[in-house]
Amino acid sequence: EIVLTQSPDTLSLSPGERATLSCRASQSVSSSHLVWYQQRPGQAPRLLIYGTSSRATGIPARFIGSGSGTDFTLTISRLEPEDSAVYYCQQYHPWTFGQGTKVEIK
Amino acid sequence: EVELVESGGGWVQPGGSLRLSCAATGFTFTCCAMSWVRQAPGKRLEWVSAIGAGGSRTYYADSVRGRFTISRDNSKNTVDLQMNSLGVEDTAIYYCVKEEWSSDLPRFEYWGQGSLVTVSS
Numbered sequence: 001e002i003v004l005t006q007s008p009d010t011l012s013l014s015p016g017e018r019a020t021l022s023c024r025a026s027q028s029v030s031s032s033h034l035v036w037y038q039q040r041p042g043q044a045p046r047l048l049i050y051g052t053s054s055r056a057t058g059i060p061a062r063f064i065g066s067g068s069g070t071d072f073t074l075t076i077s078r079l080e081p082e083d084s085a086v087y088y089c090q091q092y093h094p095w096t097f098g099q100g101t102k103v104e105i106k
Numbered sequence: 107e108v109e110l111v112e113s114g115g116g117w118v119q120p121g122g123s124l125r126l127s128c129a130a131t132g133f134t135f136t137c138c139a140m141s142w143v144r145q146a147p148g149k150r151l152e153w154v155s156a157i158g159a160g161g162s163r164t165y166y167a168d169s170v171r172g173r174f175t176i177s178r179d180n181s182k183n184t185v186d187l188q189m190n191s192l193g194v195e196d197t198a199i200y201y202c203v204k205e206e207w208s209s210d211l212p213r214f215e216y217w218g219q220g221s222l223v224t225v226s227s
Contacts, residue, residue: 095153
């Protein structure tokens with residue numbers, strides 16, 4: 001089973017700043033199979049990015065996914081207050097998730 | 107609009123059973139595989155089980171294989187999760203999820219709001 005490790009655990013930034021979230025896999029992951037979700041407090045997760053870099057419907061362009069092999073990144077180019085959430089990466093076969101990165105907006 | 111509504115959660119004693127159900131609306135139910143994902147308090151998301159669009163193919167996480175059974179009724183647009191021999195480690199919010207596989211890019215496209223299962227004596 002592929003283990004996903006996210007870093008950092010928590011990111012505390014101001015509105016307008018750039019957030020860089022990392023997801024490292026214990027084995028190589030197909031770029032088609034790397035997905036990112038956002039989970040706001042008290043809510044279900046929401047699909048953000050799939051296939052490493054494709055934004056889901058309605059997701060703002062400030063959310064950018066990249067990476068390959070074992071290293072993947074979610075970049076939020078200019079943080080908005082509503083981006084305060086936990087972000088999870090996921091890979092397929094079988095489905096596993098990272099432990100999450102909490103993004104706090106100062 | 108896609109909507110997934112879970113029901114059937116609650117409190118159960120260790121060793122007990124519970125059946126979760128998910129009612130799906132807003133899309134052609136037979137298009138898609140469906141999954142259950144859970145989240146224990148303060149823990150990461152954990153995929154639990156999946157069922158193919160036709161209902162004949164089922165998949166389970168090692169942690170629940172042999173105890174949980176997933177099924178679907180395509181005439182009623184529902185997917186169920188029968189959970190037996192429950193332990194405290196099964197305490198979690200259980201989410202019903204619609205899978206999407208277009209362009210050979212798998213993802214969990216829509217999530218229900220979740221159903222809380224508490225296993226405690």
